[in-house]
Amino acid sequence: MEANIMNSLLHATLAAVLVMAATSATAADSGNPDRGATLAAQGDGSGAPCTACHGADGAGNNAGGFPRLAGMDADYLFKQMADMNAGQRTSPVMQPNIDNFDEQQLRDLAAYYADMPVPETSTDTSVDASVMAMGSKLVNEGDWDNYVPPCSTCHGPGNQGVGHVFPALAGQHPNYIRSQLQAWQNNQRNNDPNQLMTAIAERLSQEQIDAVAAYLGSQNATKQ
Ligand code: HEC
Ligand code: HEC
Incomplete structure:
Protein backbone atom coordinates (compact mmCIF):
# COMPACT_ATOMS: atom_id res chain seq x y z
CA MET A 1 0.00 0.00 0.00
CA GLU A 2 2.70 2.48 1.04
CA ALA A 3 4.77 1.39 -1.91
CA ASN A 4 1.85 2.23 -4.21
CA ILE A 5 1.42 5.72 -2.80
CA MET A 6 5.17 6.30 -3.04
CA ASN A 7 5.10 5.08 -6.61
CA SER A 8 2.33 7.44 -7.76
CA LEU A 9 3.99 10.37 -5.96
CA LEU A 10 7.22 9.47 -7.64
CA HIS A 11 5.66 9.33 -11.08
CA ALA A 12 3.93 12.69 -10.60
CA THR A 13 7.28 14.24 -9.60
CA LEU A 14 9.05 12.63 -12.54
CA ALA A 15 6.46 13.92 -14.99
CA ALA A 16 6.94 17.43 -13.61
CA VAL A 17 10.72 17.19 -13.91
CA LEU A 18 10.54 15.95 -17.48
CA VAL A 19 8.22 18.81 -18.49
CA MET A 20 10.58 21.29 -16.79
CA ALA A 21 13.54 19.78 -18.60
CA ALA A 22 11.79 19.85 -21.97
CA THR A 23 10.84 23.51 -21.65
CA SER A 24 14.26 24.60 -20.36
CA ALA A 25 16.13 22.98 -23.27
CA THR A 26 17.20 25.99 -25.30
CA ALA A 27 18.23 26.30 -28.90
CA ALA A 28 21.88 27.04 -27.95
CA ASP A 29 24.63 25.57 -30.16
CA SER A 30 24.72 21.91 -29.20
CA GLY A 31 28.51 21.77 -29.30
CA ASN A 32 31.19 20.79 -31.77
CA PRO A 33 33.12 17.55 -31.00
CA ASP A 34 36.16 18.60 -33.05
CA ARG A 35 36.57 21.84 -31.14
CA GLY A 36 35.96 19.81 -27.97
CA ALA A 37 38.81 17.43 -28.81
CA THR A 38 41.24 20.34 -29.07
CA LEU A 39 40.07 21.84 -25.77
CA ALA A 40 40.28 18.46 -23.99
CA ALA A 41 43.92 18.09 -25.01
CA GLN A 42 44.84 21.71 -24.17
CA GLY A 43 42.92 22.35 -20.96
CA ASP A 44 41.54 25.72 -19.91
CA GLY A 45 44.90 27.49 -19.55
CA SER A 46 45.32 27.17 -15.78
CA GLY A 47 44.05 23.62 -15.13
CA ALA A 48 45.18 20.19 -16.34
CA PRO A 49 44.00 18.75 -19.67
CA CYS A 50 40.94 16.51 -19.35
CA THR A 51 42.85 13.52 -20.68
CA ALA A 52 45.16 13.58 -17.63
CA CYS A 53 42.33 12.29 -15.44
CA HIS A 54 39.52 11.08 -17.68
CA GLY A 55 41.88 9.30 -20.11
CA ALA A 56 42.32 9.64 -23.87
CA ASP A 57 39.32 7.34 -24.39
CA GLY A 58 37.14 9.10 -21.77
CA ALA A 59 36.97 5.90 -19.70
CA GLY A 60 37.95 7.56 -16.42
CA ASN A 61 39.62 5.60 -13.65
CA ASN A 62 38.19 3.82 -10.64
CA ALA A 63 41.17 4.24 -8.31
CA GLY A 64 41.35 7.98 -8.96
CA GLY A 65 37.59 8.46 -8.64
CA PHE A 66 37.50 9.91 -12.17
CA PRO A 67 34.15 9.17 -13.84
CA ARG A 68 33.65 7.69 -17.28
CA LEU A 69 32.49 10.44 -19.64
CA ALA A 70 32.60 8.54 -22.95
CA GLY A 71 29.16 7.92 -24.45
CA MET A 72 27.21 9.82 -21.80
CA ASP A 73 24.49 12.30 -22.73
CA ALA A 74 25.98 15.63 -23.91
CA ASP A 75 23.41 17.87 -22.21
CA TYR A 76 23.91 15.99 -18.94
CA LEU A 77 27.69 16.43 -19.10
CA PHE A 78 27.29 20.11 -19.95
CA LYS A 79 24.91 20.66 -17.03
CA GLN A 80 27.35 19.09 -14.58
CA MET A 81 30.17 21.42 -15.63
CA ALA A 82 27.90 24.47 -15.57
CA ASP A 83 26.71 23.43 -12.08
CA SER A 91 34.73 19.52 -6.52
CA GLN A 105 33.48 25.65 -24.88
CA LEU A 106 31.79 23.51 -22.22
CA ARG A 107 29.20 22.43 -24.81
CA ASP A 108 32.00 21.53 -27.25
CA LEU A 109 33.70 19.39 -24.59
CA ALA A 110 30.43 17.69 -23.70
CA ALA A 111 29.73 16.92 -27.38
CA TYR A 112 33.23 15.46 -27.76
CA TYR A 113 32.81 13.01 -24.87
CA ALA A 114 29.21 12.11 -25.74
CA ASP A 115 30.37 11.08 -29.22
CA MET A 116 32.99 8.61 -27.96
CA PRO A 117 32.35 4.86 -27.94
CA VAL A 118 31.48 3.39 -24.52
CA PRO A 119 34.50 1.64 -22.98
CA GLU A 120 34.22 -1.96 -21.86
CA THR A 121 33.11 -2.57 -18.28
CA SER A 122 35.64 -4.21 -16.00
CA THR A 123 34.06 -6.16 -13.16
CA ASP A 124 35.83 -6.22 -9.81
CA THR A 125 35.88 -9.96 -9.11
CA SER A 126 37.06 -9.43 -5.53
CA VAL A 127 33.61 -8.22 -4.45
CA ASP A 128 31.69 -10.70 -2.29
CA ALA A 129 28.68 -12.40 -3.94
CA SER A 130 26.46 -11.35 -1.02
CA VAL A 131 27.40 -7.68 -1.57
CA MET A 132 26.56 -7.98 -5.28
CA ALA A 133 23.22 -9.62 -4.41
CA MET A 134 22.36 -6.79 -2.01
CA GLY A 135 23.28 -4.25 -4.69
CA SER A 136 21.21 -6.01 -7.34
CA LYS A 137 18.15 -6.15 -5.08
CA LEU A 138 18.35 -2.46 -4.19
CA VAL A 139 18.95 -1.36 -7.77
CA ASN A 140 16.19 -3.50 -9.29
CA GLU A 141 13.60 -3.76 -6.50
CA GLY A 142 14.39 -0.85 -4.17
CA ASP A 143 14.10 -0.78 -0.38
CA TRP A 144 10.47 0.18 0.15
CA ASP A 145 10.68 -0.07 3.95
CA ASN A 146 12.99 2.93 3.76
CA TYR A 147 11.17 4.62 0.87
CA VAL A 148 13.94 3.92 -1.60
CA PRO A 149 12.55 3.17 -5.09
CA PRO A 150 14.54 1.01 -7.52
CA CYS A 151 17.31 3.06 -9.15
CA SER A 152 16.11 1.88 -12.56
CA THR A 153 12.76 3.70 -12.04
CA CYS A 154 14.59 6.87 -12.98
CA HIS A 155 17.89 5.74 -14.49
CA GLY A 156 16.06 3.51 -16.96
CA PRO A 157 16.07 -0.17 -17.91
CA GLY A 158 19.51 -1.62 -17.19
CA ASN A 159 20.40 1.81 -15.71
CA GLN A 160 21.51 2.94 -19.16
CA GLY A 161 20.22 6.48 -18.56
CA VAL A 162 17.14 8.33 -19.84
CA GLY A 163 17.53 11.52 -21.88
CA HIS A 164 19.57 14.32 -20.39
CA VAL A 165 17.96 14.33 -16.94
CA PHE A 166 18.79 10.81 -15.73
CA PRO A 167 22.42 9.79 -16.32
CA ALA A 168 23.65 6.29 -17.11
CA LEU A 169 24.96 4.46 -14.05
CA ALA A 170 25.73 1.07 -15.66
CA GLY A 171 29.47 0.60 -16.00
CA GLN A 172 30.26 3.78 -14.07
CA HIS A 173 33.19 3.40 -11.66
CA PRO A 174 32.17 2.20 -8.15
CA ASN A 175 34.41 4.71 -6.35
CA TYR A 176 32.81 7.54 -8.29
CA ILE A 177 29.25 6.33 -7.64
CA ARG A 178 30.09 6.05 -3.95
CA SER A 179 31.60 9.54 -3.83
CA GLN A 180 28.51 11.09 -5.45
CA LEU A 181 26.06 9.42 -3.06
CA GLN A 182 28.20 10.66 -0.19
CA ALA A 183 28.40 14.14 -1.77
CA TRP A 184 24.59 14.34 -1.69
CA GLN A 185 24.57 13.15 1.91
CA ASN A 186 27.22 15.74 2.87
CA ASN A 187 25.69 18.67 0.99
CA GLN A 188 28.56 18.86 -1.52
CA ARG A 189 26.25 18.23 -4.46
CA ASN A 190 23.03 20.25 -4.60
CA ASN A 191 22.22 20.26 -8.29
CA ASP A 192 19.59 17.53 -8.66
CA PRO A 193 16.18 18.64 -9.98
CA ASN A 194 13.55 18.60 -7.20
CA GLN A 195 16.19 17.04 -4.87
CA LEU A 196 15.35 13.65 -6.37
CA MET A 197 18.78 12.22 -5.57
CA THR A 198 19.24 13.96 -2.22
CA ALA A 199 16.09 12.26 -0.93
CA ILE A 200 17.41 8.87 -1.99
CA ALA A 201 21.05 9.25 -0.94
CA GLU A 202 20.00 10.40 2.55
CA ARG A 203 18.13 7.13 3.10
CA LEU A 204 20.99 4.82 2.10
CA SER A 205 23.33 3.25 4.65
CA GLN A 206 27.07 3.03 3.99
CA GLU A 207 26.67 -0.71 3.42
CA GLN A 208 23.95 -0.11 0.82
CA ILE A 209 26.06 2.54 -0.93
CA ASP A 210 28.99 0.11 -1.23
CA ALA A 211 26.66 -2.58 -2.59
CA VAL A 212 24.90 -0.44 -5.25
CA ALA A 213 28.24 1.03 -6.34
CA ALA A 214 29.78 -2.42 -6.85
CA TYR A 215 26.71 -3.78 -8.64
CA LEU A 216 26.16 -0.80 -10.96
CA GLY A 217 29.87 -0.68 -11.79
CA SER A 218 29.70 -4.29 -12.99
CA GLN A 219 26.75 -3.73 -15.35
CA ASN A 220 27.46 -3.39 -19.06
CA ALA A 221 26.98 0.09 -20.42
CA THR A 222 25.59 0.93 -23.85
CA LYS A 223 25.69 4.26 -25.62
CA GLN A 224 23.07 6.64 -24.21
C1 HEC B 1 42.73 16.51 -12.02
C2 HEC B 1 41.79 15.54 -12.53
C3 HEC B 1 40.71 16.02 -13.48
C4 HEC B 1 40.87 16.77 -14.63
C5 HEC B 1 42.15 17.32 -15.22
C6 HEC B 1 39.54 16.89 -15.21
N1 HEC B 1 38.61 16.24 -14.42
FE1 HEC B 1 36.62 16.07 -14.80
N2 HEC B 1 36.36 15.12 -13.00
C7 HEC B 1 37.35 14.83 -12.11
C8 HEC B 1 36.77 14.30 -10.90
C9 HEC B 1 37.51 13.84 -9.64
C10 HEC B 1 35.37 14.30 -11.09
C11 HEC B 1 34.30 13.92 -10.08
C12 HEC B 1 33.98 15.17 -9.31
C13 HEC B 1 33.15 14.94 -8.11
O1 HEC B 1 33.58 14.20 -7.25
O2 HEC B 1 32.06 15.52 -8.03
C14 HEC B 1 35.15 14.82 -12.45
C15 HEC B 1 33.89 14.97 -13.01
C16 HEC B 1 33.66 15.44 -14.30
C17 HEC B 1 32.36 15.53 -14.92
C18 HEC B 1 31.02 15.10 -14.32
C19 HEC B 1 30.67 13.71 -14.82
C20 HEC B 1 29.37 13.18 -14.30
O3 HEC B 1 29.04 12.03 -14.63
O4 HEC B 1 28.66 13.88 -13.58
C21 HEC B 1 32.55 16.05 -16.17
C22 HEC B 1 31.49 16.35 -17.21
C23 HEC B 1 33.97 16.28 -16.33
N3 HEC B 1 34.63 15.89 -15.17
C24 HEC B 1 34.57 16.80 -17.46
C25 HEC B 1 35.91 17.19 -17.54
C26 HEC B 1 36.48 17.93 -18.64
C27 HEC B 1 35.74 18.31 -19.91
C28 HEC B 1 37.80 18.18 -18.33
C29 HEC B 1 38.83 18.97 -19.11
C30 HEC B 1 38.50 20.33 -19.48
C31 HEC B 1 38.04 17.57 -17.04
N4 HEC B 1 36.88 16.99 -16.59
C32 HEC B 1 39.26 17.57 -16.37
C33 HEC B 1 38.71 14.99 -12.32
C34 HEC B 1 39.28 15.72 -13.36
C1 HEC C 1 13.43 9.71 -8.46
C2 HEC C 1 14.40 9.55 -9.53
C3 HEC C 1 15.72 8.89 -9.18
C4 HEC C 1 15.91 7.66 -8.58
C5 HEC C 1 14.87 6.67 -8.11
C6 HEC C 1 17.35 7.48 -8.50
N1 HEC C 1 18.00 8.55 -9.05
FE1 HEC C 1 20.01 8.80 -9.21
N2 HEC C 1 19.76 10.56 -10.19
C7 HEC C 1 18.54 11.16 -10.45
C8 HEC C 1 18.77 12.42 -11.14
C9 HEC C 1 17.71 13.41 -11.61
C10 HEC C 1 20.17 12.56 -11.28
C11 HEC C 1 20.94 13.70 -11.96
C12 HEC C 1 21.15 14.84 -10.99
C13 HEC C 1 21.79 16.04 -11.67
O1 HEC C 1 21.18 16.62 -12.58
O2 HEC C 1 22.92 16.38 -11.31
C14 HEC C 1 20.75 11.37 -10.68
C15 HEC C 1 22.13 11.14 -10.61
C16 HEC C 1 22.72 10.05 -9.98
C17 HEC C 1 24.14 9.83 -9.87
C18 HEC C 1 25.25 10.71 -10.43
C19 HEC C 1 25.74 10.15 -11.75
C20 HEC C 1 26.80 10.98 -12.42
O3 HEC C 1 27.25 10.60 -13.52
O4 HEC C 1 27.20 12.00 -11.87
C21 HEC C 1 24.30 8.68 -9.16
C22 HEC C 1 25.63 8.03 -8.75
C23 HEC C 1 22.99 8.17 -8.84
N3 HEC C 1 22.04 9.02 -9.37
C24 HEC C 1 22.76 6.98 -8.16
C25 HEC C 1 21.49 6.45 -7.90
C26 HEC C 1 21.27 5.20 -7.21
C27 HEC C 1 22.36 4.30 -6.70
C28 HEC C 1 19.91 5.02 -7.15
C29 HEC C 1 19.13 3.90 -6.49
C30 HEC C 1 19.49 3.60 -5.11
C31 HEC C 1 19.30 6.18 -7.79
N4 HEC C 1 20.29 7.01 -8.25
C32 HEC C 1 17.94 6.37 -7.92
C33 HEC C 1 17.30 10.65 -10.13
C34 HEC C 1 17.04 9.44 -9.49
Whole structure:
Protein backbone atom coordinates (compact mmCIF):
# COMPACT_ATOMS: atom_id res chain seq x y z
CA MET A 1 0.00 0.00 0.00
CA GLU A 2 2.70 2.48 1.04
CA ALA A 3 4.77 1.39 -1.91
CA ASN A 4 1.85 2.23 -4.21
CA ILE A 5 1.42 5.72 -2.80
CA MET A 6 5.17 6.30 -3.04
CA ASN A 7 5.10 5.08 -6.61
CA SER A 8 2.33 7.44 -7.76
CA LEU A 9 3.99 10.37 -5.96
CA LEU A 10 7.22 9.47 -7.64
CA HIS A 11 5.66 9.33 -11.08
CA ALA A 12 3.93 12.69 -10.60
CA THR A 13 7.28 14.24 -9.60
CA LEU A 14 9.05 12.63 -12.54
CA ALA A 15 6.46 13.92 -14.99
CA ALA A 16 6.94 17.43 -13.61
CA VAL A 17 10.72 17.19 -13.91
CA LEU A 18 10.54 15.95 -17.48
CA VAL A 19 8.22 18.81 -18.49
CA MET A 20 10.58 21.29 -16.79
CA ALA A 21 13.54 19.78 -18.60
CA ALA A 22 11.79 19.85 -21.97
CA THR A 23 10.84 23.51 -21.65
CA SER A 24 14.26 24.60 -20.36
CA ALA A 25 16.13 22.98 -23.27
CA THR A 26 17.20 25.99 -25.30
CA ALA A 27 18.23 26.30 -28.90
CA ALA A 28 21.88 27.04 -27.95
CA ASP A 29 24.63 25.57 -30.16
CA SER A 30 24.72 21.91 -29.20
CA GLY A 31 28.51 21.77 -29.30
CA ASN A 32 31.19 20.79 -31.77
CA PRO A 33 33.12 17.55 -31.00
CA ASP A 34 36.16 18.60 -33.05
CA ARG A 35 36.57 21.84 -31.14
CA GLY A 36 35.96 19.81 -27.97
CA ALA A 37 38.81 17.43 -28.81
CA THR A 38 41.24 20.34 -29.07
CA LEU A 39 40.07 21.84 -25.77
CA ALA A 40 40.28 18.46 -23.99
CA ALA A 41 43.92 18.09 -25.01
CA GLN A 42 44.84 21.71 -24.17
CA GLY A 43 42.92 22.35 -20.96
CA ASP A 44 41.54 25.72 -19.91
CA GLY A 45 44.90 27.49 -19.55
CA SER A 46 45.32 27.17 -15.78
CA GLY A 47 44.05 23.62 -15.13
CA ALA A 48 45.18 20.19 -16.34
CA PRO A 49 44.00 18.75 -19.67
CA CYS A 50 40.94 16.51 -19.35
CA THR A 51 42.85 13.52 -20.68
CA ALA A 52 45.16 13.58 -17.63
CA CYS A 53 42.33 12.29 -15.44
CA HIS A 54 39.52 11.08 -17.68
CA GLY A 55 41.88 9.30 -20.11
CA ALA A 56 42.32 9.64 -23.87
CA ASP A 57 39.32 7.34 -24.39
CA GLY A 58 37.14 9.10 -21.77
CA ALA A 59 36.97 5.90 -19.70
CA GLY A 60 37.95 7.56 -16.42
CA ASN A 61 39.62 5.60 -13.65
CA ASN A 62 38.19 3.82 -10.64
CA ALA A 63 41.17 4.24 -8.31
CA GLY A 64 41.35 7.98 -8.96
CA GLY A 65 37.59 8.46 -8.64
CA PHE A 66 37.50 9.91 -12.17
CA PRO A 67 34.15 9.17 -13.84
CA ARG A 68 33.65 7.69 -17.28
CA LEU A 69 32.49 10.44 -19.64
CA ALA A 70 32.60 8.54 -22.95
CA GLY A 71 29.16 7.92 -24.45
CA MET A 72 27.21 9.82 -21.80
CA ASP A 73 24.49 12.30 -22.73
CA ALA A 74 25.98 15.63 -23.91
CA ASP A 75 23.41 17.87 -22.21
CA TYR A 76 23.91 15.99 -18.94
CA LEU A 77 27.69 16.43 -19.10
CA PHE A 78 27.29 20.11 -19.95
CA LYS A 79 24.91 20.66 -17.03
CA GLN A 80 27.35 19.09 -14.58
CA MET A 81 30.17 21.42 -15.63
CA ALA A 82 27.90 24.47 -15.57
CA ASP A 83 26.71 23.43 -12.08
CA MET A 84 30.31 23.11 -10.86
CA ASN A 85 31.19 26.58 -12.15
CA ALA A 86 28.02 27.92 -10.51
CA GLY A 87 29.01 26.34 -7.17
CA GLN A 88 26.05 23.94 -6.95
CA ARG A 89 28.33 20.96 -7.20
CA THR A 90 31.58 21.18 -5.23
CA SER A 91 34.73 19.52 -6.52
CA PRO A 92 38.10 21.10 -5.72
CA VAL A 93 39.79 18.49 -7.96
CA MET A 94 37.60 19.00 -11.03
CA GLN A 95 36.33 22.59 -11.07
CA PRO A 96 39.72 24.38 -11.48
CA ASN A 97 40.12 22.59 -14.83
CA ILE A 98 37.05 24.24 -16.36
CA ASP A 99 36.72 27.62 -14.64
CA ASN A 100 38.15 29.53 -17.62
CA PHE A 101 35.82 27.96 -20.18
CA ASP A 102 32.71 29.76 -21.44
CA GLU A 103 29.37 28.09 -22.15
CA GLN A 104 30.17 27.29 -25.79
CA GLN A 105 33.48 25.65 -24.88
CA LEU A 106 31.79 23.51 -22.22
CA ARG A 107 29.20 22.43 -24.81
CA ASP A 108 32.00 21.53 -27.25
CA LEU A 109 33.70 19.39 -24.59
CA ALA A 110 30.43 17.69 -23.70
CA ALA A 111 29.73 16.92 -27.38
CA TYR A 112 33.23 15.46 -27.76
CA TYR A 113 32.81 13.01 -24.87
CA ALA A 114 29.21 12.11 -25.74
CA ASP A 115 30.37 11.08 -29.22
CA MET A 116 32.99 8.61 -27.96
CA PRO A 117 32.35 4.86 -27.94
CA VAL A 118 31.48 3.39 -24.52
CA PRO A 119 34.50 1.64 -22.98
CA GLU A 120 34.22 -1.96 -21.86
CA THR A 121 33.11 -2.57 -18.28
CA SER A 122 35.64 -4.21 -16.00
CA THR A 123 34.06 -6.16 -13.16
CA ASP A 124 35.83 -6.22 -9.81
CA THR A 125 35.88 -9.96 -9.11
CA SER A 126 37.06 -9.43 -5.53
CA VAL A 127 33.61 -8.22 -4.45
CA ASP A 128 31.69 -10.70 -2.29
CA ALA A 129 28.68 -12.40 -3.94
CA SER A 130 26.46 -11.35 -1.02
CA VAL A 131 27.40 -7.68 -1.57
CA MET A 132 26.56 -7.98 -5.28
CA ALA A 133 23.22 -9.62 -4.41
CA MET A 134 22.36 -6.79 -2.01
CA GLY A 135 23.28 -4.25 -4.69
CA SER A 136 21.21 -6.01 -7.34
CA LYS A 137 18.15 -6.15 -5.08
CA LEU A 138 18.35 -2.46 -4.19
CA VAL A 139 18.95 -1.36 -7.77
CA ASN A 140 16.19 -3.50 -9.29
CA GLU A 141 13.60 -3.76 -6.50
CA GLY A 142 14.39 -0.85 -4.17
CA ASP A 143 14.10 -0.78 -0.38
CA TRP A 144 10.47 0.18 0.15
CA ASP A 145 10.68 -0.07 3.95
CA ASN A 146 12.99 2.93 3.76
CA TYR A 147 11.17 4.62 0.87
CA VAL A 148 13.94 3.92 -1.60
CA PRO A 149 12.55 3.17 -5.09
CA PRO A 150 14.54 1.01 -7.52
CA CYS A 151 17.31 3.06 -9.15
CA SER A 152 16.11 1.88 -12.56
CA THR A 153 12.76 3.70 -12.04
CA CYS A 154 14.59 6.87 -12.98
CA HIS A 155 17.89 5.74 -14.49
CA GLY A 156 16.06 3.51 -16.96
CA PRO A 157 16.07 -0.17 -17.91
CA GLY A 158 19.51 -1.62 -17.19
CA ASN A 159 20.40 1.81 -15.71
CA GLN A 160 21.51 2.94 -19.16
CA GLY A 161 20.22 6.48 -18.56
CA VAL A 162 17.14 8.33 -19.84
CA GLY A 163 17.53 11.52 -21.88
CA HIS A 164 19.57 14.32 -20.39
CA VAL A 165 17.96 14.33 -16.94
CA PHE A 166 18.79 10.81 -15.73
CA PRO A 167 22.42 9.79 -16.32
CA ALA A 168 23.65 6.29 -17.11
CA LEU A 169 24.96 4.46 -14.05
CA ALA A 170 25.73 1.07 -15.66
CA GLY A 171 29.47 0.60 -16.00
CA GLN A 172 30.26 3.78 -14.07
CA HIS A 173 33.19 3.40 -11.66
CA PRO A 174 32.17 2.20 -8.15
CA ASN A 175 34.41 4.71 -6.35
CA TYR A 176 32.81 7.54 -8.29
CA ILE A 177 29.25 6.33 -7.64
CA ARG A 178 30.09 6.05 -3.95
CA SER A 179 31.60 9.54 -3.83
CA GLN A 180 28.51 11.09 -5.45
CA LEU A 181 26.06 9.42 -3.06
CA GLN A 182 28.20 10.66 -0.19
CA ALA A 183 28.40 14.14 -1.77
CA TRP A 184 24.59 14.34 -1.69
CA GLN A 185 24.57 13.15 1.91
CA ASN A 186 27.22 15.74 2.87
CA ASN A 187 25.69 18.67 0.99
CA GLN A 188 28.56 18.86 -1.52
CA ARG A 189 26.25 18.23 -4.46
CA ASN A 190 23.03 20.25 -4.60
CA ASN A 191 22.22 20.26 -8.29
CA ASP A 192 19.59 17.53 -8.66
CA PRO A 193 16.18 18.64 -9.98
CA ASN A 194 13.55 18.60 -7.20
CA GLN A 195 16.19 17.04 -4.87
CA LEU A 196 15.35 13.65 -6.37
CA MET A 197 18.78 12.22 -5.57
CA THR A 198 19.24 13.96 -2.22
CA ALA A 199 16.09 12.26 -0.93
CA ILE A 200 17.41 8.87 -1.99
CA ALA A 201 21.05 9.25 -0.94
CA GLU A 202 20.00 10.40 2.55
CA ARG A 203 18.13 7.13 3.10
CA LEU A 204 20.99 4.82 2.10
CA SER A 205 23.33 3.25 4.65
CA GLN A 206 27.07 3.03 3.99
CA GLU A 207 26.67 -0.71 3.42
CA GLN A 208 23.95 -0.11 0.82
CA ILE A 209 26.06 2.54 -0.93
CA ASP A 210 28.99 0.11 -1.23
CA ALA A 211 26.66 -2.58 -2.59
CA VAL A 212 24.90 -0.44 -5.25
CA ALA A 213 28.24 1.03 -6.34
CA ALA A 214 29.78 -2.42 -6.85
CA TYR A 215 26.71 -3.78 -8.64
CA LEU A 216 26.16 -0.80 -10.96
CA GLY A 217 29.87 -0.68 -11.79
CA SER A 218 29.70 -4.29 -12.99
CA GLN A 219 26.75 -3.73 -15.35
CA ASN A 220 27.46 -3.39 -19.06
CA ALA A 221 26.98 0.09 -20.42
CA THR A 222 25.59 0.93 -23.85
CA LYS A 223 25.69 4.26 -25.62
CA GLN A 224 23.07 6.64 -24.21
C1 HEC B 1 42.73 16.51 -12.02
C2 HEC B 1 41.79 15.54 -12.53
C3 HEC B 1 40.71 16.02 -13.48
C4 HEC B 1 40.87 16.77 -14.63
C5 HEC B 1 42.15 17.32 -15.22
C6 HEC B 1 39.54 16.89 -15.21
N1 HEC B 1 38.61 16.24 -14.42
FE1 HEC B 1 36.62 16.07 -14.80
N2 HEC B 1 36.36 15.12 -13.00
C7 HEC B 1 37.35 14.83 -12.11
C8 HEC B 1 36.77 14.30 -10.90
C9 HEC B 1 37.51 13.84 -9.64
C10 HEC B 1 35.37 14.30 -11.09
C11 HEC B 1 34.30 13.92 -10.08
C12 HEC B 1 33.98 15.17 -9.31
C13 HEC B 1 33.15 14.94 -8.11
O1 HEC B 1 33.58 14.20 -7.25
O2 HEC B 1 32.06 15.52 -8.03
C14 HEC B 1 35.15 14.82 -12.45
C15 HEC B 1 33.89 14.97 -13.01
C16 HEC B 1 33.66 15.44 -14.30
C17 HEC B 1 32.36 15.53 -14.92
C18 HEC B 1 31.02 15.10 -14.32
C19 HEC B 1 30.67 13.71 -14.82
C20 HEC B 1 29.37 13.18 -14.30
O3 HEC B 1 29.04 12.03 -14.63
O4 HEC B 1 28.66 13.88 -13.58
C21 HEC B 1 32.55 16.05 -16.17
C22 HEC B 1 31.49 16.35 -17.21
C23 HEC B 1 33.97 16.28 -16.33
N3 HEC B 1 34.63 15.89 -15.17
C24 HEC B 1 34.57 16.80 -17.46
C25 HEC B 1 35.91 17.19 -17.54
C26 HEC B 1 36.48 17.93 -18.64
C27 HEC B 1 35.74 18.31 -19.91
C28 HEC B 1 37.80 18.18 -18.33
C29 HEC B 1 38.83 18.97 -19.11
C30 HEC B 1 38.50 20.33 -19.48
C31 HEC B 1 38.04 17.57 -17.04
N4 HEC B 1 36.88 16.99 -16.59
C32 HEC B 1 39.26 17.57 -16.37
C33 HEC B 1 38.71 14.99 -12.32
C34 HEC B 1 39.28 15.72 -13.36
C1 HEC C 1 13.43 9.71 -8.46
C2 HEC C 1 14.40 9.55 -9.53
C3 HEC C 1 15.72 8.89 -9.18
C4 HEC C 1 15.91 7.66 -8.58
C5 HEC C 1 14.87 6.67 -8.11
C6 HEC C 1 17.35 7.48 -8.50
N1 HEC C 1 18.00 8.55 -9.05
FE1 HEC C 1 20.01 8.80 -9.21
N2 HEC C 1 19.76 10.56 -10.19
C7 HEC C 1 18.54 11.16 -10.45
C8 HEC C 1 18.77 12.42 -11.14
C9 HEC C 1 17.71 13.41 -11.61
C10 HEC C 1 20.17 12.56 -11.28
C11 HEC C 1 20.94 13.70 -11.96
C12 HEC C 1 21.15 14.84 -10.99
C13 HEC C 1 21.79 16.04 -11.67
O1 HEC C 1 21.18 16.62 -12.58
O2 HEC C 1 22.92 16.38 -11.31
C14 HEC C 1 20.75 11.37 -10.68
C15 HEC C 1 22.13 11.14 -10.61
C16 HEC C 1 22.72 10.05 -9.98
C17 HEC C 1 24.14 9.83 -9.87
C18 HEC C 1 25.25 10.71 -10.43
C19 HEC C 1 25.74 10.15 -11.75
C20 HEC C 1 26.80 10.98 -12.42
O3 HEC C 1 27.25 10.60 -13.52
O4 HEC C 1 27.20 12.00 -11.87
C21 HEC C 1 24.30 8.68 -9.16
C22 HEC C 1 25.63 8.03 -8.75
C23 HEC C 1 22.99 8.17 -8.84
N3 HEC C 1 22.04 9.02 -9.37
C24 HEC C 1 22.76 6.98 -8.16
C25 HEC C 1 21.49 6.45 -7.90
C26 HEC C 1 21.27 5.20 -7.21
C27 HEC C 1 22.36 4.30 -6.70
C28 HEC C 1 19.91 5.02 -7.15
C29 HEC C 1 19.13 3.90 -6.49
C30 HEC C 1 19.49 3.60 -5.11
C31 HEC C 1 19.30 6.18 -7.79
N4 HEC C 1 20.29 7.01 -8.25
C32 HEC C 1 17.94 6.37 -7.92
C33 HEC C 1 17.30 10.65 -10.13
C34 HEC C 1 17.04 9.44 -9.49
